[in-house]
Amino acid sequence: MITLQMDQLSRKEAYKLLSGSIVPRPIAFITSLSKEDVVNAAPFSFFNVISGHPPLIAVSIGRRDGQMKDTAQHIIDREEFVVHVSDEAIIEDINETAATLPVEESELERTGLHQVESHVISVPGIKEARIRFECQLEKHLTFQNDEGEITVDHIIGRVVCAHLDEGVYDAEKGYVSTNELKPVARLAGNDYAHLGTSFVLKRPQ
Template identity: 45%
Template sequence: MISIKPSEMSERDNYKFLIGSIIPRPVAVVSSVSSEGVVNIAPFSYFNIVTSNPPIISLGIQRKNGVMKDTTRNILENKEAVVHIADEDNIEDINETAANLKHDESELDRTRWTLSPAEEIKVPLLNELKIKMEVSLYQHIPIDDEGSVTADLLLLRVEKYHIQENLYQDGRINPDLLKPMSRLAGNDYGKLGERVRIARPE
């Protein structure tokens, strides 16, 4: 067994260790709008559920040299976003939205996606993605490392769900029809794959 303290590793080596170990990770495709009205779209895999009562999800977004990502800035300015779930049918376009663009450029132009208005917030929905969650900012937690903010943890409250009709059956989402994609390390993604059912102990 190899034992290493994170403080003895570079930031990049810590990154590689974590993303190679904590797998698979769900992928959030987040749309937000800048103060200038530019639609920003970006995928994030530091993403998960926090609680269902109230419905809150988490989004961890690294800073680059201390500078906030556009998604973080937009959510802090407007207090809202739309979180979509990455799926197999859209993964090529999702990957395109990871491109490094200028603040005034929209990732939408790199995709085949179309937009429609949300119902509770002002950020648009991506029509082609199968699950969409309109969210509002619940809490922002800057991640401080020895006096320097290196990342932003956003807790987002779900205001409305939108689910492709055939996915939602008897109050449950059909994973085989959703075909979710997960993030691994490097350039790798994972499909749903084989499932194992194990009853919880009483």
């Protein structure tokens, strides 16, 4: 067994260790809106659900050289954003939006994806995504490294409206078919994973 003390690792080493160990991770494909009404789109894999009641999801967005990323800034400014479940059909387009662009340029211009109007919030969603959640900002937390530098913006969003393709959601049973959804998971580096084989374990009484 190899034992590593985290305070003896560089930032890169710690990131590689954690992102390579905590897998697979769901990918939040987020659209946000700048003050100039430019639609920003970007994927984030430090993401998960927090609560069903209230319906809360969270994403952590690392800062670059101490500067807040556009997505985080837009969410804090507007207090609204849309989270899409990343699936096989659109993952290559989603990957294109990971490019670093000037704030006045929309990442969607690099893709074949199309905007669709939201029902509750002002930020548009992505038409091709089979599941999307309109969110309002519930809480914004920041975290510092040992030198006191803010390195992470942790965004908690309250889901106020959900859109689900009829092919992946059984409205009568309230059931999402992951086999039909075909979600994509993040691993480490440039590696991703398909859903793979599922199995059932019954909870003990």
